[in-house]
Amino acid sequence: MKSLIAGNWKMNGLAAAKSEIESLIAKFDGSAPDDRDVLICPPATLVASFAAEYSDEAIQFGGQDCHANTSGAHTGDLSAEMFADAGAAFVIVGHSERRADHGETDADVKAKAAAVLAAGLTPIICVGETEGERKAGKALEIVGNQLAGSIPDTSDTYVVAYEPVWAIGTGLTPTIEDIAEVHDFIRSKTRDDIRLLYGGSVKPANAQEILAVTNVNGALVGGASLKADDFHPIVMAAPSGS
Ligand code: PGA
Helix, strand or coil: CCCCEEEEECCCHHHHHHHHHHHHHHHHHCCCCCEEEEEEEECCCHEEEHHHHHHCCCCEEECCECCCCCCCCCCCCEEHHHHHHHHEEEEECCHHHHHCCCCCHHHHHHHHHHHHHHCEEEEEEECCCCHHHHHHHHHHHHHHHHHHHHHCCCCCCCEEEEECCCHHCCCHHHHHHHHHHHHHHHHHHHHCEEEEECCCCCHHHHHHHHHHCCCCCCEEEEECCHHHHHHHHHHHHHHCCC
């Protein structure tokens, strides 16, 4: 399976941040290696211009969230169809920051993921337990419930990202054994061809060890995706696949 290394820029990046894309392309010697997939999800304002300018260099672009409807009276929202129109290939749905800041439920996430598939794009469906849930020994139960509630009934391809909430932006990561346990569990609930990403404080120093774990098929990278100097070694740490 080909690894997917996805950068989630969150609410970071103005037009000038294209210099980081150009720097990444330069580090790739002009084009991303074809034995792994490289995705950047910049703020929605940048998706169309980045996709138009850089898609030839084998970097893909995606959205960070979308509305479940195709169009309509939803001021400020963006549909999956709009991301497709802008040249996106993926849309992240159900990130824990969306679940926490905007009260998104599993049912909301499922509807968004279905909308992404209907638009012909691939959803990256995020799940993960809080620190309290892990301490209470409930990580697998929580992740299992989120998976059951958030993944649409489909034969299309989607991606699952396991991101423990307490590991996001904190510099903390689960042990390799804990990552392996959750990823094996998610695999037992999903098809064999579905890529499972780990996310939460992935950085150059820990990427190789995490990406070598069975059933970790890539990474969803926040802070360390903003600078090409950090993101490039993470991309290259992924095992080669086809
Ligand atoms: P982080 O964020 O890499 O900064 O921890 C990951 C994410 O939220 O996708």
